[in-house]
Amino acid sequence: MFSFMAGAIFIMVFGNLAIIISISYFRMLHTPTTFLILSMVTCWYFGLTFCEIHYSFDLMLGIPSIFYLCSVAIDRFYAICYPLCYSTKMMISLTKRLLLLCWSVPQALAFWVVFSEAYADGIEGYDILVACSSSCPVMFNKLWGTTLLMAGFFTPGSVMVGIYGKIFAVSRKHAHAINNLPENQNNQMRKDKKVAKTLGIVMGVFLLCWFPCFFTILLDPFLDFSTPMVLSDALIRFGYFNSTCNPLIYRFFYPWF
Structure with a gap:
C-alpha cells in the first residue's frame, strides 16, 4: 500500500x-x-469544501505542535526549578488535562472558524479569488488572521520563551552549586539541564519554521491578499519541515531522550 x-x-x-x-x-x-x-x-478542481477540510486538518495537526511544546516546557520548569514539588505538581491527572487542552483548542479553532466561513467575512470577491487557484486557498480576514496568530502561535510561544528564560536563569544558579551535590543528584540535575537545552533548541527551530507562515497569514489581509500563492505554499511547507527537524535534534543533542 x-x-x-x-x-x-x-x-x-x-x-x-x-x-x-x-x-x-x-x-x-x-x-x-x-x-x-x-x-x-x-488548477485546484476539488472544490472549496474539500479545500476547507484539507485546511482544517492542517490547522488541527499543526497548532497542537506548539501547544505540546508549551506543555513540555511547563513540565521541565517544575522539574528543574522546583524539583521537590515536581511529583506533586505534574501528576497524571494534570498531564491528561494538558493533552486534552492541546487537542481540543486547535480542533475547535480549526473546524469552527473554517467551516463557519467566519474567516472570509469582509473579503471582497472571495469567490473569484478561490475559483481557480494553483493550490488550496483559504484566506483569513484581518480579525481571524490576528486571532490565529495570537491564539495559535504568539501566546504559547511567549509562554515558552518566558519559561525557558526562567529555566536558563535557574540552571546558571545550579551550575555554581552542582559540585557540592551528591553524585546521584548531580547526575539527575545534569540530565534535566540537558533535556531543557534540547527542548530549547526544539522551541527555537519551531518558532523559526512556523513564524513566517503565521506572520504571512496576519499580514496578507492588510495587503489585499497580494502575497503570491507560491510563497504562501512554500511558507506552509517550511512549517511542516519542523516535523523533520525535531527527530534530528533529539538524535544529535540527546540520543537517549
Whole structure:
C-alpha cells in the first residue's frame, strides 16, 4: 500500500511537471488545446469544501505542535526549578488535562472558524479569488488572521520563551552549586539541564519554521491578499519541515531522550 501511494505521488508530481515544462518550452505546443491542458494540471478542481477540510486538518495537526511544546516546557520548569514539588505538581491527572487542552483548542479553532466561513467575512470577491487557484486557498480576514496568530502561535510561544528564560536563569544558579551535590543528584540535575537545552533548541527551530507562515497569514489581509500563492505554499511547507527537524535534534543533542 505504501509503495502504491509513493508511486502515485511520484507519477502525479513528475508527470504534471513534465507536462508543464513541455508546454512551456516547446513553441509547437503553444495551442489553445495544450493551454487548456496546462490549466488542468495547475488548477485546484476539488472544490472549496474539500479545500476547507484539507485546511482544517492542517490547522488541527499543526497548532497542537506548539501547544505540546508549551506543555513540555511547563513540565521541565517544575522539574528543574522546583524539583521537590515536581511529583506533586505534574501528576497524571494534570498531564491528561494538558493533552486534552492541546487537542481540543486547535480542533475547535480549526473546524469552527473554517467551516463557519467566519474567516472570509469582509473579503471582497472571495469567490473569484478561490475559483481557480494553483493550490488550496483559504484566506483569513484581518480579525481571524490576528486571532490565529495570537491564539495559535504568539501566546504559547511567549509562554515558552518566558519559561525557558526562567529555566536558563535557574540552571546558571545550579551550575555554581552542582559540585557540592551528591553524585546521584548531580547526575539527575545534569540530565534535566540537558533535556531543557534540547527542548530549547526544539522551541527555537519551531518558532523559526512556523513564524513566517503565521506572520504571512496576519499580514496578507492588510495587503489585499497580494502575497503570491507560491510563497504562501512554500511558507506552509517550511512549517511542516519542523516535523523533520525535531527527530534530528533529539538524535544529535540527546540520543537517549
